[in-house]
Amino acid sequence: MLIRKPNDIPSSEITPRSAYERFMARRKFLRTAAGAAAVAGAAAVGLDGVTDILAPRTHAHAQTKLKTVSSPLTTTGEQLTSLEDVTHYNNFYEFGIDKSDPAKNAGGLPTRPWSVKITGKVKAEKTFDIDSLLKLRPLEDRVYRHRCVEAWSMVIPWVGYSLSELINQCDPLPSAKYVQFISYYDRHVEKWSGQDATIFWPYSEGLRMDEAMHPLTLLTFGLYGEMLPNQNGAPVRVVLPWKYGYKSAKSIVEIRFVEKQPHTTWNDQAPSAYGFYSNVNPDVDTVPWSQKSERRIGLPFWQQHRTTLMFNGYGDQVASLYKGMDLRKYY
Amino acid sequence: MPRKYIVLLKVVTWVGCLSPLMLLVYEAVTNTLGPDPTANITFTTGYNTLLFLILSLAITPVRSLSPRLSWLIQFRRLLGLFAFFYGTLHFFTWIALYTSFDVNAMVSDILKRRYITAGMFAWLCLLPLAATSTTWSIRKLGGKRWRALHRLAYVAGIAGVIHYWWQVKPGVLSPLNMTIALGVLLLARPVLALMRRGKTQAA
Known part of the structure; x- marks a missing residue:
């Protein structure tokens, strides 16, 4: 049930x-x-x-600890970023803008009980409890590169299964062209959300339906074989390894199937800098930063530099989604 | 203020001004620069450039509040030179860790990225100020011309704050404190000049 x-x-x-x-x-x-x-x-x-x-x-x-199985979709040949850095260097602005703030402030996020509402263009709206989501499919270990728009990157062993597995359970209507993710928001719990930045909450992100259905799009419950720490978007988030980090919405409370491209938080902040697609692309600058290279987290400063790869190195899998599109226009 | 206190305060100022760099060196040696060492070095050097620039700009208006504070002038050059010192470290951090000494990358960064343009401009404003910081230069240029030239410190401050705003994400307010501090200092000069004029007229 x-x-x-x-x-x-x-x-x-x-x-x-x-x-x-x-x-x-x-x-x-x-x-x-x-x-x-x-x-x-x-x-x-x-x-x-x-x-x-x-x-x-x-x-x-x-x-x-989570029971996991291995996955052919995992990324190989990369040194993992340490658990310490993955859990103490976070952008989760509801809990403060400093990278170390979420680890300090996210303790109050009430991750249990938790449910995710499925709304919009579906046969019938419904609600999934977090425990039923955890049991829906076997949880897979998936190592992904993670590229932030601020030009730093990590390699993270996530735990989850493809979002498509959940979408298949939601019976979206043919008119559902996009998927919107709404993150948890309570200004009493996330009292830092209004302090150092002017952003309209709750956080909203979105994907085109085919992007959401792509096997790499991970509905994520854990990292390093354990439940997600709060600062990493507990208890459930999405992870899109070929897009800038902000596309990977955290602490999701609602998944809405919609006909038109949904509004997304960073696009609202600065449309010229943060496009809807936000695919990692070294050839398209994201104001103000260059995206040609990145700094790998957790290494000495003289070893951090990396050349950024198109689609963050996942082009073989995802480039076909954007065939015929001008990626300078649809950034 | 007795000379021995000035000497003591100078020592304290030197230690204070060098401490951000000492901390960076200590963190580099002990491998505790944090998850993103490059960003840490960049932020620390940039932040302290603005901090010391604003402190040096504060000296003149604060002095004018009371004749008993006139000794503060002996710290202005020191603070200004430390602003230039950290600005230069910040500049070299960019050259070494962001452009990898690639001249083409530097030129395209300066032309294309407005926050780098602003930062570069701010550093170029500080350069002649550092070069003419000696007593010999003041004598050579003459007080009036020297003072006019050193108004560039305000231009550098404004460019520095703009540089800060342009490199944070839209909506992020962390440069606000520096902006308010600089704004107050920019207003202080004309306000204090008006007050002085009022006083001389009354007398």
């Missing part, structure tokens, strides 16, 4: 907030080299008790 009321979630499946916080606190503790060394040392001599004191409730870690 796909439609479930929040109280149908078995309590065993809900990660208690406190356990998650302990998990995050432990992770923070582990960030310090001394802490890591102490834990390693204690573990080496088998002092389980000491380890427990230094890093309590290690089982909270296991609770957030």
Whole structure:
């Protein structure tokens, strides 16, 4: 059964907030080299008790692990960006504009219970509970390059399945030409959203139907084999590896099937800089930045430089979506 | 202000002005520049350029508030030169880490990207100021001409703030504090001049 009321979630499946916080606190503790060394040392001599004191409730870690299968769509031959950087260098403006803000501020995002509304041009509107989404298809490990419009990039092992699997369950009408994603917004929870930037919330993103149906378009629930941390768009987001990062909407509460191209947040901010398509394209500058090259995150400054690839290196898979289109005009 | 305090304050100022660079060097050595070291270096050097430029521009109006603050003049050149110093580091960061010393890339960046045009212009404004910062230059140029030339500091400040606004995402307000500070300083000059005129007329 796909439609479930929040109280149908078995309590065993809900990660208690406190356990998650302990998990995050432990992770923070582990960030310090001394802490890591102490834990390693204690573990080496088998002092389980000491380890427990230094890093309590290690089982909270296991609770957030996701069961995954491998995928032929994963990107190979790239060094992964560290979990630390993936989870502490984020653009999630609802929680502040500094890259380190989301990790600090997103703790209050209420990821359970959570449901995603399916609306618009569909046979029947419905609501998916997050747990039913998690069980809809086997979760796949998919490593993708991630390219931000600010000219930095990462390599992230995401967990999810193709968005098309969900769309097939939604029975969109033939008139559904575009898919719009609406992100969670509550100004009391995301009180940073109005502070350092003037942006109209909630965050809205969109794709053409064929882009949304492309197997690379990932409905994402986790990274590094675990549930998404809040700052990465928990509990469910999309990831589009051939587009600039802002196309990959986070913390999705509604998926709307529409006839006309939906409005998208950054396009509203500056249409000349952020087009609807926003495909990674080294030949088209995005005001004010050049997109010819990028800085790989987590490397020394003399090793960061990378030449940006057309469609972020996914041209073989996605270029056919844009055949015959002038990509300078449809940026 | 007694000389020994001035000396002490100069030491403190030097340490304060060098601390952003020292911190960067320390972070580079300990590999703690953060997830995006290039961006960190660029932001730190650029931010401190504007900060020290604004501090140096604040000296003159603050001094005029009270004769007892006249000793502040002894810090203006130091702050201005540190603005130029960080601006130059910022400039070289761009050359080395963004253009990879490619002259064509530099030229096309300057021509095509307005925020780089503005930044380049700001640095070029600071260049003659740094070059004529010596007492010898003041004497050579004459106080009047030297002062006129050094009004360029305001132009550099305005260009620097525009450069800052043009490189953040539309809607992001982080350059606002610097903008307000510079705006206040730009207004301070004419306001203080008016007040002075009022005083001399009354006397």
